[in-house]
Amino acid sequence: MVSRRVQTGCLLAALLLLASGSLHAEVEVTIDRNPVQVNESFQLVFSLDETPAREPDFAPLRQHFMVLSSNRSNSISIINGEYRRSVKYVLQLMPKQIGEHVIPAIYFGNQRSEPFEVTVEPSSMSSVPHDQLVLELLADRQRVPVQAQLVLTLRLLSGASLSAYQFSDIEIGGVDAVVEPLGDLRQYQTRIADQNYLVLEKRVAVFPQAAGELRVEPAFAEARLSTRSGLDPFRLGGDIRRVRSEALTLEVTPIPASFDGDDWLPASALELAEDWQSDPATLVAGEPVTRSLRLRARGLTAAQLPEIEWPAVDGIKQYPDQPRLENRRSAEHIVGERVQEVALIPESAGSFYLPEIKLRWWNIDQQRVETATIPGREVIVGPALASAPAAPVPADEGAIDEPAVGDAPPAASRFWVWLSLLLGCGWAASAALWWLGLAPRRRRVQQPPASASNNVTASTGLRAAQAALLHACADNDAVAARRALLAWGQALLAPARIDNLAVLGEHFGAPLRAEIDDLNRSLYASSADTWQGDRLARLCRELEQDCQAVKTPPAPGLAPLNPAS
Numbered sequence: 001m002v003s004r005r006v007q008t009g010c011l012l013a014a015l016l017l018l019a020s021g022s023l024h025a026e027v028e029v030t031i032d033r034n035p036v037q038v039n040e041s042f043q044l045v046f047s048l049d050e051t052p053a054r055e056p057d058f059a060p061l062r063q064h065f066m067v068l069s070s071n072r073s074n075s076i077s078i079i080n081g082e083y084r085r086s087v088k089y090v091l092q093l094m095p096k097q098i099g100e101h102v103i104p105a106i107y108f109g110n111q112r113s114e115p116f117e118v119t120v121e122p123s124s125m126s127s128v129p130h131d132q133l134v135l136e137l138l139a140d141r142q143r144v145p146v147q148a149q150l151v152l153t154l155r156l157l158s159g160a161s162l163s164a165y166q167f168s169d170i171e172i173g174g175v176d177a178v179v180e181p182l183g184d185l186r187q188y189q190t191r192i193a194d195q196n197y198l199v200l201e202k203r204v205a206v207f208p209q210a211a212g213e214l215r216v217e218p219a220f221a222e223a224r225l226s227t228r229s230g231l232d233p234f235r236l237g238g239d240i241r242r243v244r245s246e247a248l249t250l251e252v253t254p255i256p257a258s259f260d261g262d263d264w265l266p267a268s269a270l271e272l273a274e275d276w277q278s279d280p281a282t283l284v285a286g287e288p289v290t291r292s293l294r295l296r297a298r299g300l301t302a303a304q305l306p307e308i309e310w311p312a313v314d315g316i317k318q319y320p321d322q323p324r325l326e327n328r329r330s331a332e333h334i335v336g337e338r339v340q341e342v343a344l345i346p347e348s349a350g351s352f353y354l355p356e357i358k359l360r361w362w363n364i365d366q367q368r369v370e371t372a373t374i375p376g377r378e379v380i381v382g383p384a385l386a387s388a389p390a391a392p393v394p395a396d397e398g399a400i401d402e403p404a405v406g407d408a409p410p411a412a413s414r415f416w417v418w419l420s421l422l423l424g425c426g427w428a429a430s431a432a433l434w435w436l437g438l439a440p441r442r443r444r445v446q447q448p449p450a451s452a453s454n455n456v457t458a459s460t461g462l463r464a465a466q467a468a469l470l471h472a473c474a475d476n477d478a479v480a481a482r483r484a485l486l487a488w489g490q491a492l493l494a495p496a497r498i499d500n501l502a503v504l505g506e507h508f509g510a511p512l513r514a515e516i517d518d519l520n521r522s523l524y525a526s527s528a529d530t531w532q533g534d535r536l537a538r539l540c541r542e543l544e545q546d547c548q549a550v551k552t553p554p555a556p557g558l559a560p561l562n563p564a565s
Helices: 002-023 059-063 411-444 450-474 478-492 501-508 510-524 534-551
Strands: 026-031 042-048 065-079 082-095 099-103 111-113 116-121 133-139 143-145 150-158 162-167 177-192 195-208 212-216 220-225 240-244 248-253 269-276 289-298 316-320 324-329 334-346 350-354 357-363 368-374 377-382
Touching: 026 111, 059 065, 082 177, 133 220, 133 240, 133 248, 150 162, 150 220, 162 195, 177 324, 269 357, 269 368, 289 357, 316 510, 334 510, 450 478, 450 534, 478 501, 478 510, 478 534, 501 510, 510 534
Parallel strands: 143 248
Antiparallel strands: 026 042, 042 082, 065 082, 099 116, 133 150, 150 195, 162 220, 177 195, 212 248, 220 240, 269 289, 289 334, 316 334, 324 334, 350 377, 357 368
């Protein structure tokens, strides 16, 4: 009865945990653009990882938006043999009025989305278009700092159905500029003076390279109007129209005098963060650990982001890797990311301070200088890990526990006792015969002393380690050479404890430390293919000869007849 109650309690607890987990399950919400214009449709998507327990109610959205359409789609994917289901609700909405409007939380059974704001701006069309086909050229700002991002938008508005369309390239004049595309071409609807228009939108990011006047030449678009004739079921006919936009003239401002940073970084947001391969509180002397710095800027390409300087730290070797550059594009901006990694190798145990890293940048929205900082931190480096001690060997492995006096063996085991005695007698007789026959010859063979046997074993291990090291150096294999160098040092200096290359370098001094630094630099700075092993091999031969000369005792000889002479 008690076990049933326990099982019931555990089941209820598990159900409560599942219920609480589902209550906190995330519903991802994405919008195709923000801000939007009044009477302009936009797409809102709710994404779930499972089918909701109850269908959502989108009625709260109708307070500030018109729901033009709502569709649900299901998809199943197989990742590493695991089935994953996703559900998406795609809505086309149109704002009713200008202002800041909140998309409220929408419940999907026990799951719900997070509310967020949508900015609704006035329409860029000052009046009703006089034609069924209109091409607009818009800029997100009239004044932009040099090398900052400027977003240009081409909008083709059509009051009739289209079967094909094409945009011309955007041409820039006045100053040199770099043009980058932003996302895919988007399609939505807008309503102007009770008339619906289809909108086709293309966006590009422009980065002017010099201060001055930037001119955007008029753009062109061609469109084929759809025919409703029954003789043309595929709508291949229809009139072809060509429309032209107005030109734009914008101002590119120079670097502000108030900016005091080393590198000019005009962005709308900038983030500087660090990641560690392992916990920096558990560093070990001689063991490498990777530290990554991630610089991410909204409104800059990865090529515009500067190289981050690593402050030198006494007692810690640093080997920077090649940076990784990546650009992420959305409909509103480009996000450039630069990731730099460095391998840190503490030379000894102790406390070390990593200085802070600062980066000054210009906020183009707030028109001011800001600083991204990684605070300084103290790291504690522990001593090199000691080798695990050998397992203790019993004093007499062959000893057999004898039963206590007075304990008689059970009747069922007496057979095994007699069988063991019989086999023991046979083994003793065989040993006696072998001893009588071979003992004389064994006495004639001179046995080497125990110390000589140990020297043979040690020299065999040293020769194998030396062969592996020389082979790795001949192949210029930095990875294998680092591993073989430690094994060679452990065999050469045995029984001294050599736990890592830092200890080995301290033992042999500056020449070997320099070679170890060169080896580490090639490994942790992405230049292992340029490492040459001939110098390390030559130095290790010399060090091995010196060690053997010290260890080799003088040749034995007769004592002089007259010690005083």
